[in-house]
Amino acid sequence: MQDLVSFLNSQLQTVFGLSETLFPYVAAAMVLAIAFGFTVFAAVYAGVFIFFERRIAGRIMSRIGPNRVGPQGLLQFIADAVKLIFKEDIIPTSADRPLFKLAPYLMFIGVVAGFAVLPFSHRVIAADLNVGLLYVLAITSITVVGVLMSGWASNSKWALFGGMRSAAQLVSYEIPSGLALLPAVLLSGSLSTQEIIMAQAGSPEHALTAGGWPWNWYIFHSPMMFVCFVIFFIAQLAEGARLPFDLPEGESELVSGYNTEYSGFRFGAYFTAEFANTWIAGALCVIVFFGGWQIPGAAVPSAEAIAASGATWTWFGYSIEYAGWGAFWLEALSFLFFIVKMAGVVFIIIQLRWTVPRVRIDQMMTICWKYLLPLTFACLFLILGWMIVLPWESTAALVVRIVMALAGAVLLALYAWRVRYNIHSAGDKVYPHWII
Amino acid sequence: MSAFFAHSGLDSVEGWFFYLGAAVAVVGALMTVLSRSPLRGALWLIVSLCSVAVLYLLLGASFVAAMQVLVYAGAIMVLFIFVIMLLNLGPDAGVRPAYLSVAKVLGLGAAAYFTFQIVTSVSGGKAQAVDGTVKAVGTLLLGNYLFAFEAISVLLLVAVVGAVVLGMKRLT
Numbered sequence: 001m002q003d004l005v006s007f008l009n010s011q012l013q014t015v016f017g018l019s020e021t022l023f024p025y026v027a028a029a030m031v032l033a034i035a036f037g038f039t040v041f042a043a044v045y046a047g048v049f050i051f052f053e054r055r056i057a058g059r060i061m062s063r064i065g066p067n068r069v070g071p072q073g074l075l076q077f078i079a080d081a082v083k084l085i086f087k088e089d090i091i092p093t094s095a096d097r098p099l100f101k102l103a104p105y106l107m108f109i110g111v112v113a114g115f116a117v118l119p120f121s122h123r124v125i126a127a128d129l130n131v132g133l134l135y136v137l138a139i140t141s142i143t144v145v146g147v148l149m150s151g152w153a154s155n156s157k158w159a160l161f162g163g164m165r166s167a168a169q170l171v172s173y174e175i176p177s178g179l180a181l182l183p184a185v186l187l188s189g190s191l192s193t194q195e196i197i198m199a200q201a202g203s204p205e206h207a208l209t210a211g212g213w214p215w216n217w218y219i220f221h222s223p224m225m226f227v228c229f230v231i232f233f234i235a236q237l238a239e240g241a242r243l244p245f246d247l248p249e250g251e252s253e254l255v256s257g258y259n260t261e262y263s264g265f266r267f268g269a270y271f272t273a274e275f276a277n278t279w280i281a282g283a284l285c286v287i288v289f290f291g292g293w294q295i296p297g298a299a300v301p302s303a304e305a306i307a308a309s310g311a312t313w314t315w316f317g318y319s320i321e322y323a324g325w326g327a328f329w330l331e332a333l334s335f336l337f338f339i340v341k342m343a344g345v346v347f348i349i350i351q352l353r354w355t356v357p358r359v360r361i362d363q364m365m366t367i368c369w370k371y372l373l374p375l376t377f378a379c380l381f382l383i384l385g386w387m388i389v390l391p392w393e394s395t396a397a398l399v400v401r402i403v404m405a406l407a408g409a410v411l412l413a414l415y416a417w418r419v420r421y422n423i424h425s426a427g428d429k430v431y432p433h434w435i436i
Numbered sequence: 437m438s439a440f441f442a443h444s445g446l447d448s449v450e451g452w453f454f455y456l457g458a459a460v461a462v463v464g465a466l467m468t469v470l471s472r473s474p475l476r477g478a479l480w481l482i483v484s485l486c487s488v489a490v491l492y493l494l495l496g497a498s499f500v501a502a503m504q505v506l507v508y509a510g511a512i513m514v515l516f517i518f519v520i521m522l523l524n525l526g527p528d529a530g531v532r533p534a535y536l537s538v539a540k541v542l543g544l545g546a547a548a549y550f551t552f553q554i555v556t557s558v559s560g561g562k563a564q565a566v567d568g569t570v571k572a573v574g575t576l577l578l579g580n581y582l583f584a585f586e587a588i589s590v591l592l593l594v595a596v597v598g599a600v601v602l603g604m605k606r607l608t
Contacts, residue, residue, distance in 0.1 A: 099479070130569050134502040141510025145482060148517050152475055160521065167518050171511055191570055 034126055038115045039108075046275035047077030053275075053350050060354040062426050081268065089264040092155060099153035104262065104269035106146030111273045111280065113139045117193050118283045120338055121293045121331040122300060125194060132193040133185065133288075137178055140239070140280060143273070144170045147248065147258050150270075154261035162257025166248035169238055169364060173245075176372040177235030180228045183383040184218050184288045187392065197292030202398060204299035207316045209398070212294035212337070213405075219289040220404035221397075222386045224379040229289045231372050231379070233345075236281035238364070241274065243353040247361055282345040283338075290341045293334040351419070454494055461487035469543070474525045478516045482509045497568030 051066070051074055058065025066073035091100055117132040119125035129135050144167055151163015185191055188199030200218055201211030214220060219229045238245040249257030259270045286292055294300070298315040301322050305311035311322040313330055320326040359367065390397040464484030471477040485508045492501035566572075577585050 099476075129498060131498045131502045134499070134506060138502045138506035138510060141506060141514075144510060144514050145479070145517070148514065148521070149479065152517075152521055164518065164521060167514050171514055171518075174511065 035112075038126070039112050042112045042115060042276040042279070043272050045279050046272040047081065048074075049275045049278060049346065050077050050080070052347075053353070056347070056350050057354045059423065060351070084268040084271075085265050087264040089266065090261075092261050094155045095261065096153040096155065099149050100261075101266075103146050103150035103153060104266045104273075106149065107143050107273045108146075108269050110140055110143035110146060111276045113142075114280045118280070118287065119194050119197065119293060121334040122194075123331060124335065128192055128194045131191045133181055133191045133196070133284075136193075136280065136284065137174065137181075140277070141170070141174060143277075150262070151258040154258075156261050158255045158260045159258050162248045162254050162260065165254075165361065166241065166258055169241070169245065169247060172365065172368045173235045173238040173372075176231055176368060176376050177239060179373075179376040179380060180232035180235065181284075181288055182380055183221075183225060183228055186384070187218060187221065187387065193287050193292075197287055197294060198300055200291045200294060201300070203393070204314065207297040210297050210299040210314070212291055212296040212298055214291075214408065215398065215401040215405040216294075217289060217291040217405070220401050220408055221392075222383060222390075222400065223404070224382045224386065225289075226404070226408075227375065228379050228383075229285070231376050232289070233285060234367070234372065236284065237349065237352065238368070240277045240281050240349075242278070242349055244356045244359050245364060246358060247364060250358060278346055278349055279342070281349065282342040285345045286338060286341045290345075293338040295330065295334050295337055298330065298334075450494055453490065457487045457490035457494065460484075461491065474520050475517060478513060478520060481516075482513045485509050485513070492568070495568065496566050497573075499568050499570050499573050501568075 054076070055065040055067075055073070066076040069076045069079045091097060114136045116126040117129055117135050119128070147166040147170070148163045151159045151161075151166070154160070184196055188196040190196060190199070198211070200216050202209030202213075202216050204210050209216075219226055237243075241248050248254075249259070254260070259267060262270060295315070298313055301311035301313060306322060309323070312319040313322060313327060314320075315330070320330055390400065461484050464480045464482075464487060467480035468477045468484060471480060486505060489501040489504040489509075492498075492504060
């Protein structure tokens, strides 16, 4: 995006004859425009996500789900949003008004600001910070403040209990989720999201070792790395308050938890933020463990070559000019790869919600502090040893990675077969069958 | 006039962001002290800490800025708020009026002293941007300041062990 800003600046200068002193302000306006774009993107993603969630829930429960508004019910989320916006906005008389009003926005900001460092392709990223991963962890922790604030400001015991549970849960699970990302940081030697993705590549000389193949993903680096992914995934479920960790809003105990007293648009903001959070969870999984946007066999041009101009992508013997239209389609393809992988992760997050029961609060704490945390430390040390014994570039490490990737494929096939078996044995009434 | 702008740093976007961040940090810190409700005070402190993170960012210390938000705003202040909510502290909870006046005198004296020190020590001129990457911070922590770093780690370990011991006594 930095490229984009400088490109637009040069266009402004040549086409409109704008003076150079205005550039910072034009850049600031463009940053605002990008931020607005992300907000809209998050809201639309949350809407589409809710549609998929309801349809998958329907399939799991042997019913159909929303299918009336738009083709296959795809526009249901717009109807829901209109309904929410036109609802009466109620603020309880005993509530702390300013804090009550502020809380949903803090939650929304915490989620949307995280999008800034999530890359969609080699060049499409809002800000490639050198502390990208830390930034995501830091900015999403702002949501805890929003949740606590709403719990307190509502002046309702259900909201307060929900807020307290949420704070305890989020602060606890931040630790295993941060530590599970650490091996990837050690392997790539960087906290930047782009550099972590580009480090998940073998030798660029051959198409079968260049980036993007499953055997170059960090998840298949070693068995411990796979455990790290599982730990990170569980911690992200807990941080997003998704089942089986949705204690902060346990309907059977707390009405709706911290957002009990909210209605109308404010409730909509909570709702959207919560669902948009699954994008961040899924994207982090894909970036750190599944090779991000890398296309199988495509070797990314080095930073020096790009700076020197005339750089090319190498893909199965073809050279694609970095500055040309070919690269545009290549980047569109890498965006597609990213979305498909992310959709897979998000699909599992949705499926878990409708298949596993909620854990108790003491079980939630036990899982985090007594199991996940020691396991993460053990994995971290074992991976450090593994890195010394089997360096990334060595042939032995490549063979191990290929074996791990094959095992992963078998696991995925077993999982798909099991899901199919369960749905069919329950007497699937959904027709046509290709619809989720 | 233009010379004033150049000297004050208001001719650049960074300059504007500096004044914005600094003003919000000061207002947040003042409101932390002046709020009657402990919870609002804690929330204002989060505002102040986040604005200081913006100042770190302007100096190029991106790692410190991220850590400031992650550790202080995201974890430590959440625990503060957690305790305030758990004890359900209202305005002026648990403070004796006599202590309050002593605290006011001491606080104002300290504030006046530090303000004087800061104002007299600022020489003007621009602050130097630092290399704030993880690598630079790591080299400093595990190189020049290794002893202090390890000593603080031991101190924190002592605090953790102490907390566990206190908790154990309560249980038995």
